[in-house]
Amino acid sequence: MPLSVRSSALTFLAFAMPVSMFGVMWPDVRDRFGQSLGALGTVSLVYGIARMSTSGLGRAATQRFGIGRCFIAALAGLVVADLVVSTASSWPMFLVGVAAIGVVSGLLDSVGAGVIATLGDVGSAGIIHGSYGVGATIGPLVVAAVPDWRLSLVVAAIVAVAALVLSVVARDAWPAPPIDAVSRDAGRPPTRATVVSLTMFFAFIALEVTFGNWLFTYLTEARSIGDTVAAIGVSGFWGGTMIGRLSLVSGRVRALADRLGMPALAVTGVIGTLLTTVAPGATVVLTTTMVGLSLSAIVPTLSARTADRVGAEHAQQVSGWQLLSANLGAIGVPFLTGKIIDASDARATIVVVVIVFVLGFPALVAARPKPESTTSDEVSRPQLR
Template structure:
């Protein structure tokens, strides 16, 4: 058998990993850079909500439209154009004279990031299989871990926060160039050439999906999970500096350690989940998130809060990928695609509204409220998951969902629902 196709597929896989690193970089920049940004623009702490909301609106819009765009221009062109847009938006961040311009750039960044995220996930689901899906999300964590280091390095060198965004904008431009040069390779290496059988169509009305309690409990679970992940990363720097007395350089390194633990956890626990099963790993991870949040909430030395953040990051690592991969088990294969779409959209909402609300709460009380908020969110997520697990034995329409061995790629693809109307 020829191994010629393996080389371009390996190159595309490397680009996919780098793209997920690039998706995480801006998220890591904002948490460390925001105190300097708000000082330069003369705005209150809670103004970060405007940036997060604008980014979420762009992200949700492009995520919804990505499926239609893919059919017209292909994944390679979508990735190249969207990454270029992200690079231009980050350049706008670096040059913004006022907050209003930065908010507009956040909208553009969300448009670019949402298209890259949706396009790569859609491509990888058919071309790379579940193992690489997990590792791609791990590389997102790596990108978010590198982001604070870039911004901390710029600030520690006496440079403006604008340099941090300028550096990442240049990296995004290089990635956009790589995508543009490999447009044809993405088309040749797509799911259509992998030998996977076409998934059977099953007619499922939209209203049948929306009536399932498991769809909405899963959607809310994504809101809570992403709210914890983003809130901890966004406000940890402020907690460690203003609340626990660490220097900016040390606190920036600690925030990077939080995101780094998310990356390491996804690499390690992906292997563990294959051996022990997703259900057990999810339960232990959710409890671990609550324990880590408790450590952050306990008044004490900065080291205790840092330990709590690392525990939260490591425990949270496999939750997003495993919740996504087990969606069909909760809602049924015929409803899975639609449910995942709702979940990803809800994740974007949770990433913006809850951290922004926490910013308002912190601005009117104290940054120490962060730990208590994380505890409440983590306990709510544990309770919601346990409630959903008890109901998962009642399959949609009474039909069991066939189990798939952990770590194995699907050979026939998921059942694809056909939309019949509202």
């Protein structure tokens, strides 16, 4: 495995951990700072806005400073931000730390998206995005295992230090984008393909983040499931995402995902979501894992095949827009979910997830490759015009 992929993978793992912890540690945090149940939506909003503020800067930052320096600086910031949240003595200080995590995560995600678009390999994309799933799986388990939520952020900071060390080792190992990908004379990206891409990223990132962030609250408040099982259920969701994405390194798995099609996988994920509303006791872990597994291939496949949809000369630019769109979904939908929950109850989580799926599904169908374009390993996707 190339050093650049290994470093990107550990980086994604590191910035996934703190945000995946927020939903599980929320009962203790809200008691400590005297907040309402739905105020978790405010945490998501602060994190999301901060992350979006830097999610479009990757292309410009790497052209000026280089990929290695950007990763090193942002990871150093992540270490500090994790420690700020872990030592927060007031609600405003907690939100400042959350915002700091969002700022550095947005830059890391943006730089990583450029790397993925340049590599153009679904297997590498699966490893990198799958490692985000590893971090998101570990995060809730760390919160459940340690005696205090503050210590969980210290653990996240230690992991970020490890990613920082590897990024220093890999500082000169990063791939350069092709010349036509940075050309200023490439013209405008194809409109239809761009709209399809932005819609898919908005909807399916919003779906993942909303389900992942509010799942613990839904299970404990709406289903009256115990904290331990609920935490494992959250880890099951992110664990399913992790396993599915890491398995994309296998050509057979990629071929299977292509044969099934992204729309079919998305439908299976929604079925798993609905089963989560009725699964008894600990079996809810199976249904949440099913959701993660079903959705796992969608985002890395969409990311790696950006150039197939819009052309190599537009891939870097559109990958930045896709991140902005994804962050809009990750900000707005969980925040609105919190407001709806405060006005009703935690059952609204499932309703919101299904609505977002219905809105995003047509774009996913529109991006399907033609049957004759499928090979045994990779799919060469025609550009949408």
